[in-house]
Amino acid sequence: MNAEMLKEIYTKARQWVEEAGHYIRTNIDNPLTVDTKSNPNDLVTTMDQDTESFFVSKIKETYPDHSIIGEEGYGDKLTTLEGTVWIIDPIDGTMNFVHQKRNFAISVGVYHNGIGVIGLIYDVMADVLYHAKRNEGAYKNDKKLNPLNKEVVLEEAIVGMNHFWLCPNRLVEEETMQQFVRKVRGTRTYGSAALEFAFLSEGIIDGYLTMSLSPWDIAAGVVIAGEVGGTATNIDGQPLNMLEKNSVLVCNSNLQKDIIKFIKKGRK
Amino acid sequence: MNAEMLKEIYTKARQWVEEAGHYIRTNIDNPLTVDTKSNPNDLVTTMDQDTESFFVSKIKETYPDHSIIGEEGYGDKLTTLEGTVWIIDPIDGTMNFVHQKRNFAISVGVYHNGIGVIGLIYDVMADVLYHAKRNEGAYKNDKKLNPLNKEVVLEEAIVGMNHFWLCPNRLVEEETMQQFVRKVRGTRTYGSAALEFAFLSEGIIDGYLTMSLSPWDIAAGVVIAGEVGGTATNIDGQPLNMLEKNSVLVCNSNLQKDIIKFIKKGRK
Numbered sequence: 001m002n003a004e005m006l007k008e009i010y011t012k013a014r015q016w017v018e019e020a021g022h023y024i025r026t027n028i029d030n031p032l033t034v035d036t037k038s039n040p041n042d043l044v045t046t047m048d049q050d051t052e053s054f055f056v057s058k059i060k061e062t063y064p065d066h067s068i069i070g071e072e073g074y075g076d077k078l079t080t081l082e083g084t085v086w087i088i089d090p091i092d093g094t095m096n097f098v099h100q101k102r103n104f105a106i107s108v109g110v111y112h113n114g115i116g117v118i119g120l121i122y123d124v125m126a127d128v129l130y131h132a133k134r135n136e137g138a139y140k141n142d143k144k145l146n147p148l149n150k151e152v153v154l155e156e157a158i159v160g161m162n163h164f165w166l167c168p169n170r171l172v173e174e175e176t177m178q179q180f181v182r183k184v185r186g187t188r189t190y191g192s193a194a195l196e197f198a199f200l201s202e203g204i205i206d207g208y209l210t211m212s213l214s215p216w217d218i219a220a221g222v223v224i225a226g227e228v229g230g231t232a233t234n235i236d237g238q239p240l241n242m243l244e245k246n247s248v249l250v251c252n253s254n255l256q257k258d259i260i261k262f263i264k265k266g267r268k
Numbered sequence: 269m270n271a272e273m274l275k276e277i278y279t280k281a282r283q284w285v286e287e288a289g290h291y292i293r294t295n296i297d298n299p300l301t302v303d304t305k306s307n308p309n310d311l312v313t314t315m316d317q318d319t320e321s322f323f324v325s326k327i328k329e330t331y332p333d334h335s336i337i338g339e340e341g342y343g344d345k346l347t348t349l350e351g352t353v354w355i356i357d358p359i360d361g362t363m364n365f366v367h368q369k370r371n372f373a374i375s376v377g378v379y380h381n382g383i384g385v386i387g388l389i390y391d392v393m394a395d396v397l398y399h400a401k402r403n404e405g406a407y408k409n410d411k412k413l414n415p416l417n418k419e420v421v422l423e424e425a426i427v428g429m430n431h432f433w434l435c436p437n438r439l440v441e442e443e444t445m446q447q448f449v450r451k452v453r454g455t456r457t458y459g460s461a462a463l464e465f466a467f468l469s470e471g472i473i474d475g476y477l478t479m480s481l482s483p484w485d486i487a488a489g490v491v492i493a494g495e496v497g498g499t500a501t502n503i504d505g506q507p508l509n510m511l512e513k514n515s516v517l518v519c520n521s522n523l524q525k526d527i528i529k530f531i532k533k534g535r536k
Contacts, residue, residue, distance in 0.1 A: 040423070041453050041454065095426070095454050099426050099454075100472040100473075101472075102472070158363070162455065163429070163433075164449065166431055166434030166435065166442075166449075167434065167450065168446070174446075178434070181431045182435065185309050185363065185367075186363050186367075187430065187431045187457060188457050188458065188459055189455060190458075191454060191456055204367060204370070
């Protein structure tokens, strides 16, 4: 993809993200229809569906040869990342959206032949857009984000993770994760994967660890984090597959080896 | 304390909180001197100390007969809550202050003969003030907060808690807390007790559970939460002692019995 095309797609994507965000913000206090998906805590609202539908119709109209992977299923069923693929979570952090009416994000990643070229994470209620084009740096609104701190050590790191890591689980012995929690300086749980990628990218957390995320949760974040010296892999350090669910470790690159080594001790 | 006096003290307290907050916000990007206190992750900065010092001098000058309990030790050593006592955390969430430059708060509670009469929690970087006078309702900036949702059930509750609850600890078997994490809809960790009290008060979390907090972490929050139907006790449901450390459960009153019963199963 040439620079001109990249810029054009970025401009459109940004415009649609801001338009969708404005709509959500304006309607945040309207009554919501909330359903559940895979389990009682996996929430979906008509706002998730309508927002994805908005993106799909805009993309199909403007770029009929592009493909779409979306959380709510209005996109395509893909078996390859060839060509240009939009990977969209219309509302990442739906539980926060429903219960808090803030702390959720629109997440849009654009991949070209498997490589992430555009990432947009819009913290809708705070009106803060994290955005990046491949090899052109990452931004928070108009401010270019600094490269992540090279001096960071695990003992002074703040790590985003949920509490299920410390319950019996299929990936890592909980005793190892208990040691991990004691090793790092602090842990946080914000309830939106996209925002945790964004927070990692601005250096307010140093890592984010999660057991199973879908491509739409991470596609934009991977691009943004990559521009500031963040690395995203699965918890064994293997590349992420944008057509499947993955365990995810995204962190300051300087911490990656240490975190993977730590987790490996208890890896099932 | 009569209504006029209450109003006067509230007005002064609010003015000083806003003044201190403005100072912190203006100087947030200046270099910091960070020290540690009880352990390597218990941080303190000169900003914590200077801010407490500011409050202490203002209070002593204006109300020489009032007493002060402050985190950084510039206040008085009290053995009783008789009279009017200011309970102050100049920067609650110092780790967030240092690492994130946001998500911290100034917390000021005023107690009269042991009863909380004023609570102010100022989310400095967001410029959001949570405030309450006893029996006059609680506010977020100029907006009166609604009473907490009476329909809430544990299965749909979001609970603030840190990850140490799921590590071996002196209070509750971690297996019980693992079951608790699975029982509720979601868990969050924000890293500032005062802000978690504030979030509880605006209903964006339904409970907050913590192993050991000092009076300055909770004094303001207890007043604010109390005005909207929140109840704060220790984890056994006993009254909090504002002269000592306490375990703390603050929650929507409608959840209190259920949470205490749940925890009791694993109480050591």
